[in-house]
Amino acid sequence: xxxxxxxxxxxxxxxxxQLLAEYIEMDKWHYPILNHNRLKDSHLDAAKRxxxxxxxxxxxxxxx
Amino acid sequence: MSExxxxxxxxPLGPRRLSLGWExxxxxxxxxxxxxxxxxxxxxxxxxLAEHISNYGRIPTGMTLGMILxxxxxxxxxxxxxxxxxxAKKLEAVIxxxxxxxxVIVANGSESEPISKKDVALLRNNPHLVxxxxxxxxxxxxxxxxxxYIKDREAAATMSAAIRERRDRxxxxxxxxxxxxxxxxVSGQETAVVRRIEKGPALPRFSTERVASSGVKGAPxxxxxxxxxxxxxxIARFGGDWYRLGGVSKDAGSRxxxxxxxxxxxxxxxxxxxxxxxxxxxxxGAGSLKGLLVGGYFGGWLGVNTLADLxxxxxxxTLNSKRLSIGAGIIGVxxxxxxxxxxxxxxxxxxxxxxxxQCGPCFNGLPEISTAFxxxxxxxxxDRGLTELKAVIPLxxxxxxxxxxxxxxxxxxxxxxxxxxxxxxxxxxxxxxNGASHRSVLLPNNVxxxxxxxxxxx
Ligand code: SF4
Ligand code: SF4
Numbered sequence: 351x352x353x354x355x356x357x358x359x360x361x362x363x364x365x366x367x368q369l370l371a372e373y374i375e376m377d378k379w380h381y382p383i384l385n386h387n388r389l390k391d392s393h394l395d396a397a398k399r400x401x402x403x404x405x406x407x408x409x410x411x412x413x414x
Numbered sequence: 415m416s417e418x419x420x421x422x423x424x425x426p427l428g429p430r431r432l433s434l435g436w437e438x439x440x441x442x443x444x445x446x447x448x449x450x451x452x453x454x455x456x457x458x459x460x461x462x463l464a465e466h467i468s469n470y471g472r473i474p475t476g477m478t479l480g481m482i483l484x485x486x487x488x489x490x491x492x493x494x495x496x497x498x499x500x501x502a503k504k505l506e507a508v509i510x511x512x513x514x515x516x517x518v519i520v521a522n523g524s525e526s527e528p529i530s531k532k533d534v535a536l537l538r539n540n541p542h543l544v545x546x547x548x549x550x551x552x553x554x555x556x557x558x559x560x561x562x563y564i565k566d567r568e569a570a571a572t573m574s575a576a577i578r579e580r581r582d583r584x585x586x587x588x589x590x591x592x593x594x595x596x597x598x599x600v601s602g603q604e605t606a607v608v609r610r611i612e613k614g615p616a617l618p619r620f621s622t623e624r625v626a627s628s629g630v631k632g633a634p635x636x637x638x639x640x641x642x643x644x645x646x647x648x649i650a651r652f653g654g655d656w657y658r659l660g661g662v663s664k665d666a667g668s669r670x671x672x673x674x675x676x677x678x679x680x681x682x683x684x685x686x687x688x689x690x691x692x693x694x695x696x697x698x699g700a701g702s703l704k705g706l707l708v709g710g711y712f713g714g715w716l717g718v719n720t721l722a723d724l725x726x727x728x729x730x731x732t733l734n735s736k737r738l739s740i741g742a743g744i745i746g747v748x749x750x751x752x753x754x755x756x757x758x759x760x761x762x763x764x765x766x767x768x769x770x771x772q773c774g775p776c777f778n779g780l781p782e783i784s785t786a787f788x789x790x791x792x793x794x795x796x797d798r799g800l801t802e803l804k805a806v807i808p809l810x811x812x813x814x815x816x817x818x819x820x821x822x823x824x825x826x827x828x829x830x831x832x833x834x835x836x837x838x839x840x841x842x843x844x845x846x847x848n849g850a851s852h853r854s855v856l857l858p859n860n861v862x863x864x865x866x867x868x869x870x871x872x
Contacts, residue, residue: 356620357620358617358618358772362774379774379778379779381773381775
């Protein structure tokens, strides 16, 4: 599973970074940097919350 | 087959390697370079379908999918929009997604690079060749809808007339629609084209899928540059082996090239990959040179110190060995007394202004990059500029929804690598081009008025 952020939608609210601090940090303009995207099973729940709480629908989980 | 070849309009060229051209009396250097149009090419007279057929012969009917694929593979045809992807592979990707949905065809002629004129020249002068290619692949894919995406109004009118002519003759069931490109640098980006055809804004869309599997309204979409379709029309007529007579084997056939900048005869040229830069620049009337921008704004520089630097052929293997690629088919020429760093900084400033404003790292980062680079170009504070670039580039690279920011970074890297001596001079407040005015040679003034001094003090 892969964590994906659509940069064209993201408005930098940062909810995702709070929920997934191990994966995402915010840059100096307050946009998320995805440091790595391979989602661990144990983080799936947090990732699902990030998907549903992103106000711009910019976060998704890609099953590959 | 051989009869058809002998009626091709390129009769003056001997071994007919160059066939996209439309002028009867073309200049020619050993069959590898021909001038085909001025930058503001006006069509002489509209070429009727009947004339078109008498020029090129009829497009063969009854070619099966397998035959087309085989011929394309022999030809090694690559897309002519910039990425240079093998066309046969793209076609296969569309076919493999076409079992559930009817595919759509898109010919991209938006030509958003301000100094490129080859697509306009092709569309204004040879619309039927493009339509031949579109109809041919529509036939084998059983597509019902095709789109030609065009920015230039006159080209769009010519194309519409050509489509009407074919429809009136009842030539095919295919519905071909001309879609206006609004212009702007990112409007020619694949996903922006798709969005515009869907009646949305011509802005890139982020997608984890390729347009070949999910493009226009989710349908598998064969999207390629208009010139690619014109080549396809020639290959279908004359064969993959014929196509390989031109150029070197991996880079077969010909391509249209816009040659601009400080030369006597700027224009659109048809060249094979066996043409050397020396030959092309002789035709274009170049004097003593500082460097060439190869491939367009997202391309790279070739520094010219001696004439031997120009003694290279245009095939991708040779160009790649110099960290170059022919890209969208552009060669921008700078004369000895023009500062390439100032040129590049002007282009970067323009490209920063062209961010679609959708992605934070792009619309925040590109202006910072552009300001830092302007400091380097103007010799005002080179060290500070270099430090700022080092800090900001990692925050931008790979973080856009499209390739736009990475393209800008590529141009900067090439400038810094190729003209490092120049930048050293800038560091001590000098420039090899004394008293260089800050005009832009490779950035048309009517497109963008650069203000490096303004942004360098930002
Ligand atoms: S929550 Fe959504 S909008 Fe906010 S930073 Fe993350 S991806 Fe961007
Ligand atoms: S990277 Fe820039 S140009 Fe590309 S979609 Fe994002 S904002 Fe638009």
